[in-house]
Amino acid sequence: MADAASYDLIVIGAGPGGYVCAIRAAQLGMKVACVEKADKLGGTCLRVGCIPSKALLHASEKYESAKHHFKDLGIELSGVKLDLKGMMGHKEKVVSANTSGIEFLFKKNKVDWLKGEGKILGRGKVSVAGKTYETKNIAIATGSDVISLPGITIDEKQIVSSTGALTLEKVPDRMVVIGAGVIGLELGSVWSRLGAKVMVVEYLDRILPGMDNEIAKESQKILTKQGLSFKLGAKVTSAKPSSKGVELSIEPAAGGPAETLHADIVLVAVGRKAYTDKLGLADAGVALDERGRVKTDSHFKTNIDGIYAIGDVIVGPMLAHKAEDEGVVLAEMLAGQSGHIDYNLIPGVVYTAPEIATVGKTEEQLKAEGVQYKVGKFPYLANGRARAMNATEGFVKILADAKTDKVLGCHIVGAEAGTLIAEVVIAMEFGASAEDIARTCHAHPTLEEVTKEAALAVAGRPIHI
Numbered sequence: 001m002a003d004a005a006s007y008d009l010i011v012i013g014a015g016p017g018g019y020v021c022a023i024r025a026a027q028l029g030m031k032v033a034c035v036e037k038a039d040k041l042g043g044t045c046l047r048v049g050c051i052p053s054k055a056l057l058h059a060s061e062k063y064e065s066a067k068h069h070f071k072d073l074g075i076e077l078s079g080v081k082l083d084l085k086g087m088m089g090h091k092e093k094v095v096s097a098n099t100s101g102i103e104f105l106f107k108k109n110k111v112d113w114l115k116g117e118g119k120i121l122g123r124g125k126v127s128v129a130g131k132t133y134e135t136k137n138i139a140i141a142t143g144s145d146v147i148s149l150p151g152i153t154i155d156e157k158q159i160v161s162s163t164g165a166l167t168l169e170k171v172p173d174r175m176v177v178i179g180a181g182v183i184g185l186e187l188g189s190v191w192s193r194l195g196a197k198v199m200v201v202e203y204l205d206r207i208l209p210g211m212d213n214e215i216a217k218e219s220q221k222i223l224t225k226q227g228l229s230f231k232l233g234a235k236v237t238s239a240k241p242s243s244k245g246v247e248l249s250i251e252p253a254a255g256g257p258a259e260t261l262h263a264d265i266v267l268v269a270v271g272r273k274a275y276t277d278k279l280g281l282a283d284a285g286v287a288l289d290e291r292g293r294v295k296t297d298s299h300f301k302t303n304i305d306g307i308y309a310i311g312d313v314i315v316g317p318m319l320a321h322k323a324e325d326e327g328v329v330l331a332e333m334l335a336g337q338s339g340h341i342d343y344n345l346i347p348g349v350v351y352t353a354p355e356i357a358t359v360g361k362t363e364e365q366l367k368a369e370g371v372q373y374k375v376g377k378f379p380y381l382a383n384g385r386a387r388a389m390n391a392t393e394g395f396v397k398i399l400a401d402a403k404t405d406k407v408l409g410c411h412i413v414g415a416e417a418g419t420l421i422a423e424v425v426i427a428m429e430f431g432a433s434a435e436d437i438a439r440t441c442h443a444h445p446t447l448e449e450v451t452k453e454a455a456l457a458v459a460g461r462p463i464h465i
């Protein structure tokens with residue numbers, strides 16, 4: 001017997017996947033509750049991920065510009081000082097505005113926030129804070145959690161995850177980042193701009209695995225110029241904290257003698273894992289895959305009727321916008337509508353300066369798949385607006401089918417790459433050819449003209465180079 005209200009849908013987890021799913025389901029007329037144990041809504045993204053990191057990325061970029069680059073624009077400043085507490089205050093304000101915004105949206109859409117840890121008691125039953133709720137459907141949207149390496153314990157003081165790296169009380173002199181993925185490059189950039197000497201240690205022989213190799217190489221060049229240093233093909237085997245700092249032991253990935261590094265702060269950024277702790281999945285009989293993710297079919301259904309899962313806790317890129325789209329599609333399917341996500345068209349953005357953005361296939365993937373393709377590239381250096389902005393680093397690269405000219409991928413490193421990529425994502429959603437982009441009128445002078453020229457370059461006819 002249920003001892004509390006019953007619902008059409010209970011979503012467990014109020015991150016971008018869960019809260020969006022809850023709101024969309026409520027918009028479609030369902031009676032919805034969302035379970036969240038943290039004291040704020042919004043999940044990792046809003047509380048300790050995307051949003052606070054973007055606040056620090058933005059603020060640290062401004063600080064660095066004021067200190068080093070304004071003079072190139074004819075602006076003399078003296079006495080530029082870092083107020084780290086003030087910068088953290090900005091970040092906290094942004095987080096709190098966003099998380100309370102979700103609370104407002106829940107009220108507006110009549111989504112109940114069930115505060116506490118949710119446990120699935122079986123089909124149609126969820127317990128939260130000692131109460132049992134009945135529901136027609138359950139959506140698991142519990143997201144992901146940080147992982148560490150064997151022998152390395154994250155204490156969030158000297159050895160931190162992305163969460164601890166967002167709240168350091170002083171700028172470390174020396175920081176070692178383990179992992180040259182998205183988190184390592186973004187948070188490594190923040191602390192490097194604020195004055196830390198940052199070394200990124202990466203197991204593979206390249207940064208940003210999975211991204212187009214040429215873009216990764218160019219990004220590494222740019223970040224190195226900014227002061228980050230990279231040790232590639234290197235495996236961290238231990239990290240021991242002491243009152244003098246952290247001592248790390250590093251071995252070449254290919255084998256060879258170990259070396260020792262010292263750091264004040266070590267950031268562990270080697271990936272995340274699906275978070276299913278204490279959810280009661282084993283007792284409820286919900287199947288997991290070999291990597292601990294909730295197994296679903298293409299309609300987000302688990303092996304148990306009425307139990308679904310979306311976002312980081314299932315297969316696919318661990319990205320907030322992927323989770324949001326899955327949340328919307330699931331809610332619409334539960335309401336009897338249909339929905340579809342093209343997983344090839346989920347953009348990825350790294351918020352370094354300049355940004356790195358990507359969609360569709362990389363050149364390496366096309367080669368591996370034996371697809372015949374053409375490449376069009378155009379540098380920011382040849383764009384008038386980029387010159388006016390002193391933002392001439394990087395390029396746009398478009399990959400198109402050799403026969404049909406259909407755009408298969410786009411990879412950008414350069415100013416506003418995260419904004420520029422949207423045009424190509426839409427073009428690809430509509431099955432556009434490179435010529436479609438090239439013949440579309442782009443306002444002048446804008447950075448988007450770099451994309452247009454890259455599309456022209458696919459046919460070997462860029463104008464400005």
Ligand code: NAD
Nearest residue numbers: 179180181182183184201202203236269270271272318349
């Ligand atoms: P990641 O998977 O992007 O990168 C982890 C890196 O660590 C990889 O390059 C890997 O080769 C390396 N690595 C693994 N073991 C290692 C070892 N023993 N020694 C040295 N290097 C090692 O993971 P992340 O940067 O931790 O990010 C986690 C997730 O969060 C990712 O899925 C990412 O997409 C997501 N995220 C996205 C954004 C964004 O979209 N802007 C921002 C932050 C996080």
